[in-house]
Amino acid sequence: MTEAYLSPLWISLRTVLTATIITFFIGIAAARWMSRYTGRLKNVIDGLFILPLVLPPTAVGLGLLLFFGRNGPMGQFLAIFGVNIVFSWPATVISAAIMSFPLMYMAARGAMEQVDVNIENAARTLGASEWRLFWSVTMPLAWPGIAAGTVLALARSLGEFGATLMLAGNIPGKTATIPVAIYFAIQQGNTNEALILSGIVVVIAFASLFAIAYWKGRTSITRTILQEREGLD
Amino acid sequence: MNRRLLSSLILIVFLFSILSLGGCSTPAPVTSTQTTTLTSTAPVIYNTNTATTTTTTTSTTTSTTTSVIVSSTTATTTVTTTAVGVTLNISAASSLTNVLNALSALFVQQNPGVTIVPNYGSSGTLQTQISNGAPADIFFSAAEAQMDTLQSQNLLLINSRKDLLNNSIVLIVPLNSTLNLTSFNDLTNANVKLVAVGDPKSVPAGTYATQAFDELGITARVQPKEVLGANVSQVLTYVESGNVDAGIVYWTDALSSTKVKVVATGPADVNAKITYPIAIINTTKVADTAANYINFLSIVQAAAIFQKYGFNPLS
Numbered sequence: 001m002t003e004a005y006l007s008p009l010w011i012s013l014r015t016v017l018t019a020t021i022i023t024f025f026i027g028i029a030a031a032r033w034m035s036r037y038t039g040r041l042k043n044v045i046d047g048l049f050i051l052p053l054v055l056p057p058t059a060v061g062l063g064l065l066l067f068f069g070r071n072g073p074m075g076q077f078l079a080i081f082g083v084n085i086v087f088s089w090p091a092t093v094i095s096a097a098i099m100s101f102p103l104m105y106m107a108a109r110g111a112m113e114q115v116d117v118n119i120e121n122a123a124r125t126l127g128a129s130e131w132r133l134f135w136s137v138t139m140p141l142a143w144p145g146i147a148a149g150t151v152l153a154l155a156r157s158l159g160e161f162g163a164t165l166m167l168a169g170n171i172p173g174k175t176a177t178i179p180v181a182i183y184f185a186i187q188q189g190n191t192n193e194a195l196i197l198s199g200i201v202v203v204i205a206f207a208s209l210f211a212i213a214y215w216k217g218r219t220s221i222t223r224t225i226l227q228e229r230e231g232l233d
Numbered sequence: 234m235n236r237r238l239l240s241s242l243i244l245i246v247f248l249f250s251i252l253s254l255g256g257c258s259t260p261a262p263v264t265s266t267q268t269t270t271l272t273s274t275a276p277v278i279y280n281t282n283t284a285t286t287t288t289t290t291t292s293t294t295t296s297t298t299t300s301v302i303v304s305s306t307t308a309t310t311t312v313t314t315t316a317v318g319v320t321l322n323i324s325a326a327s328s329l330t331n332v333l334n335a336l337s338a339l340f341v342q343q344n345p346g347v348t349i350v351p352n353y354g355s356s357g358t359l360q361t362q363i364s365n366g367a368p369a370d371i372f373f374s375a376a377e378a379q380m381d382t383l384q385s386q387n388l389l390l391i392n393s394r395k396d397l398l399n400n401s402i403v404l405i406v407p408l409n410s411t412l413n414l415t416s417f418n419d420l421t422n423a424n425v426k427l428v429a430v431g432d433p434k435s436v437p438a439g440t441y442a443t444q445a446f447d448e449l450g451i452t453a454r455v456q457p458k459e460v461l462g463a464n465v466s467q468v469l470t471y472v473e474s475g476n477v478d479a480g481i482v483y484w485t486d487a488l489s490s491t492k493v494k495v496v497a498t499g500p501a502d503v504n505a506k507i508t509y510p511i512a513i514i515n516t517t518k519v520a521d522t523a524a525n526y527i528n529f530l531s532i533v534q535a536a537a538i539f540q541k542y543g544f545n546p547l548s
Binding site: 172187 | 355360364427462
């Protein structure tokens, strides 16, 4: 019977880890691009990046389903290679990554824009390439904000339900993450299973938050996020 | 009064009027009308084979109308009493959505003053809701199991339970499917990657599907391919979308859709046991109207409509 708990736990851990890694790199890349972008479409692109945060997850799930579905543009393209995204484990990763991307993007962008431009210019006058500048100057200075963004993205991926259910469906042992398992346990009238799964999520959430706080050397994630937010305005 | 205060007041009044328009629909008189109905014109059921008679009486104090509906081919006559503003909450299985919407509209036509509020979902979900106190007056399940659970929890009105319908499960594929499936056993083929079924633990259609798989001995091979739906309508939608290769739904669901085709019927003995029971929940405040509704579903006119949608009415 513990299979009913271990399976969603294992699937959730794999999904959250993979999605957070993807969001980490893509979020930082997007934030760097947008912080330097001065074109006319800046607000439009910015809005698009933040859209998954504002829209209801079911609406995002519907969009993804239409996009990756058998009759959708990406679905038909992938079908050429025999790949089907809908109702597969990669679908859980895609849903989680897209829903948590805005959080990572906003935190990373805020952190990067808060870095004093004089320091960056000083590095340039000393002959640093843009790449070296990014890795040696910008990133370390922006790191607290980026770390906070990673925490938010991780938490969001863990709790992602609406888009996951629509795109990945409920396949026990393959795509049934903990939130999906909780939902179906309630449908079945199995409150005990739902409560135990919820307890597991709470434990994971706290463990992740404490681990990150310990790693950062601070005792409060909230204080970190609030401090970095001052740079966002 | 300064401007800010005035505009806040206007906003509050505006919101309040919108909320009251959209919200309450049962006026206070319902209770008084109801008790008068119960004491003075309680519904009576006659059994008669004689020719049709129609009687109408009007009570002047409460403006309720009593009408006798006689069907000449069945042996049951129903006297219905309508009270002003009675709301009937019906929790019914997803597969009954279309047919009950049609029948409820007919019932309301013949019983003005009654509002029917349907709640469709998987029988397991509905049973969980009712067990936890959801305000349903009638429960129309797609399987005996959920009704049995409510019975064991003493939530059913005594003697109100009735088996109304029979249905069958079928194997469906998307309309443009090229897999050439012809039987349930074909689900074990390598080219079938995803099969949609209802969650066996809460959706009767999923339970029946699993029974069919067990009988054919293919459960172990089909289970890794299963995508579980929260109700049978969702299973139908999955197949219609083409994102799964096949699905198990009721014959009535397949009939209602133009985007799927039926390729096989479930095993005869599994189909024979698919019974839809109906009962009144004993926390209801409108037991008489609920009883009238259930009787209405048994008359010939209703049976014909059930058959049109593909159900098998049990006499």
